[in-house]
Amino acid sequence: LFDWHDPRSDALAAWKGFLGTGRLYPPLLAALKPAFLKAADHHSELAIYGDNYVSMLTVLALEQDDRFSVGELCLATHALDEAGLSQAARTLRQALQSAGDQRETYFQHRIVPYFRKIWPKTREHRTPVVAGRLAELCIMADACFPEAVELVRHWLVPVDSPYGLLHRLKGSGLCGRFPESSLELLGRVIGEGLPWVPRDLAGCLEAIVETAPGLKEDLRFRRLRVLHHVS
Numbered sequence: 001l002f003d004w005h006d007p008r009s010d011a012l013a014a015w016k017g018f019l020g021t022g023r024l025y026p027p028l029l030a031a032l033k034p035a036f037l038k039a040a041d042h043h044s045e046l047a048i049y050g051d052n053y054v055s056m057l058t059v060l061a062l063e064q065d066d067r068f069s070v071g072e073l074c075l076a077t078h079a080l081d082e083a084g085l086s087q088a089a090r091t092l093r094q095a096l097q098s099a100g101d102q103r104e105t106y107f108q109h110r111i112v113p114y115f116r117k118i119w120p121k122t123r124e125h126r127t128p129v130v131a132g133r134l135a136e137l138c139i140m141a142d143a144c145f146p147e148a149v150e151l152v153r154h155w156l157v158p159v160d161s162p163y164g165l166l167h168r169l170k171g172s173g174l175c176g177r178f179p180e181s182s183l184e185l186l187g188r189v190i191g192e193g194l195p196w197v198p199r200d201l202a203g204c205l206e207a208i209v210e211t212a213p214g215l216k217e218d219l220r221f222r223r224l225r226v227l228h229h230v231s
């Protein structure tokens with residue numbers, strides 16, 4: 001029933017029914033492996049159940065389940081569209097958050113290998129939606145924030161609505177702890193033409209130069225200050 005290639009099956013209905021449970025059971029997915037990996041090509045057809053599929057695929061890659069090879073997981077992840085990759089990035093952030101006190105270790109041993117071996121490297125995946133999710137992941141990395149920014153910076157582009165992101169960055173205290181990396185992230189995700197000045201941008205920039213006064217002359221800092229009229 002789950003076989004996408006079997007004309008006698010109704011694979012779409014079968015996968016929707018299974019994914020609707022939201023339960024990740026690796027042995028079953030291993031038994032259904034060819035069909036499970038092929039489901040990535042049908043992500044958009046799965047509609048509201050597509051997010052559960054992407055989450056399962058991403059968790060399998062993070063947990064490095066030896067029943068699925070890196071190559072198999074990589075190909076399936078590369079088949080995802082923008083919405084799918086956005087959900088994958090969201091799953092990464094949730095997994096990191098769930099690591100609690102082990103967040104730094106989880107980042108080093110799970111998130112970093114995932115990005116280096118699984119995450120797509122092509123330019124077409126550099127979109128505002130995905131960039132926003134990856135920026136949230138960086139903030140969640142906390143002590144690993146500088147490494148996180150360096151890890152994903154090539155996928156960071158101006159975000160259409162960065163207001164919530166800026167609010168979280170300001171509240172995290174990361175701008176004062178890691179001013180250079182914070183400025184790097186801001187310089188990449190804050191673009192021109194925003195309908196109104198992000199209220200938290202001033203607080204982020206103030207925290208950056210309070211810790212690292214020399215960055216006040218940085219071209220990235222000057223662009224943000226002038227662009228958004230931050231005194």
